[in-house]
Amino acid sequence: MTSTDADTDAVPSSTLPRRQLGRFLRDRRDANGFTVAAAAKLVDLSASALQRIEAGQTQKVRKQDVRALCELYDVGPDDTDAAVGLAAMARTQSWYHAYGGLYSSAYNMYVGLEAGAQQQITYHEHVPGLLQTTDYARAIIGAYPGFSSRDDIDLRVEHRLRRQAIVTRKTNPVELEVLLHESALHRVVGSRRIMAAQLRHLAEISKLPNVTLRIHPYDAGLAWGMPYGMFTLLSFETSTKGEPVEPPVVFMEGGPTQDVYLEKPEEVRLYSELAGAIRSTSLDExxxxxxxxxxTKELERDQHRPIQSPLVQEQPQRQSECLR
Structure with a gap:
């Protein structure tokens, strides 16, 4: 870890510096043979506080605590300065913090990682948040029983649309590959009119040079012969030395339960191979x-025909807070 590495992490998210700092301190603690409890006691921190720092789960990392830990681990002056620099970057407020307590800290971590990612490969069974139209997003978010206030729903829709800037920005847009199951085209969210507009948007945005959209058709069956659910693989930029500023991570939305992050190289490799298997049996662009x-034509033709299933409009089913 060098000061150059810290400088290259100038991304619109405080999540990456937090995780870099946490991993650096954890590695140095392990290398010196300290337990979390022992190291925390020697620098006058609680064990839980040090665990949160090492996991990148706290934004308020004090510089004096970082310096004390670096001194304990016999870290050289250059690496100590770089670690302190990461602590300062971790305190920076990212744009999504302006939305207060709308979402959990776990979800905000995902948004931070998403904002800092150079490449995203995702498998979905509904249109992912980065490609949703306003009306589709509103129908998805409004279907959740906990989001009943119009102002609350409007704010969440605004939040989702702001996330989409990473796809359409002129400078360094994310390289986005979406493997979308065919069922997402036929599952009517909101109304057939909303769905038709959403599909027209998909067809157009897939023409962007940084976006790849491929449908995994019904007749392709199950890759690897098993249900695997939706997942997203995030990869990050490299430093001037050619090293990733953050290891790739796999994110799986938990729905009504906790979200899951996978970071072990073998786990990331497994999901990369799974994405390859899905891709190999998907339609081309x-x-x-x-x-x-x-x-889209079928939806437009039938848009005035009543929807038989109360999927979204009449009796909303529970959906997770994110449905990314």
Whole structure:
């Protein structure tokens, strides 16, 4: 870890500096043979506080605590200064903090990682948040029983649309690959009119040079012969030395339960291989757009026909707070 490494982490998220600092301190503690409890006691921290710092789960990291830990671990002056610099960056307020307590800290961590990622590969069974239209997002968010206030829903929709800037920005947009199950095209969210507009948006945004959209059709069956659920693989930039500023991470939305982050190299590799298996049996980009346009025409033709299933409009089912 060098001061150059810290400088290259100038991304619009405080999440990456927190995680870099936590991993650095954890590695140095392990290298010196300290337990969390022993190290925390020697620098006048609680064990839980040090655990949160090492996990990148706290934004308020005091510089004096970082210096004390570096002194305890016999860290050189250059690396100590770099660690203190990461602590300062970790305290920076990212844009999503302006939305207060709308979402959990776990979700805010995901948004921070998403904002700092160079590449995102995701498998979804509904249109992911980065590609949702306003009306589709409103129908998804409004279906959740806990979000009943119009102002609350409006704020969450605004939050979701702001996240999409990483796809369309002119400078360093995220390289986004979406593997979308065909069911997402046929599951009517909101209304057929909303769905038709959403699919037209998918067809258009998939033309961007940084976006790859491929449909995994029904007749492709299950990759690896098992249900695997939705997942997202985030990869990050490299430093001037060619090293990643943050190891890749796999995120799986927990729905009504806790979200899951996988960081072990073997776990990340497994999901990378799974994405490859899904990709290998997906339609190519031209076939994907043709299918989307065909389904769009069907929705437009039938948009005034009553929806038989009370999927979203009449009796909303519980959905997670995010549905990313």
């Amino acid at each position: 031209r076939q994907t757009r043709e299918l989307i346009r065909r389904v």
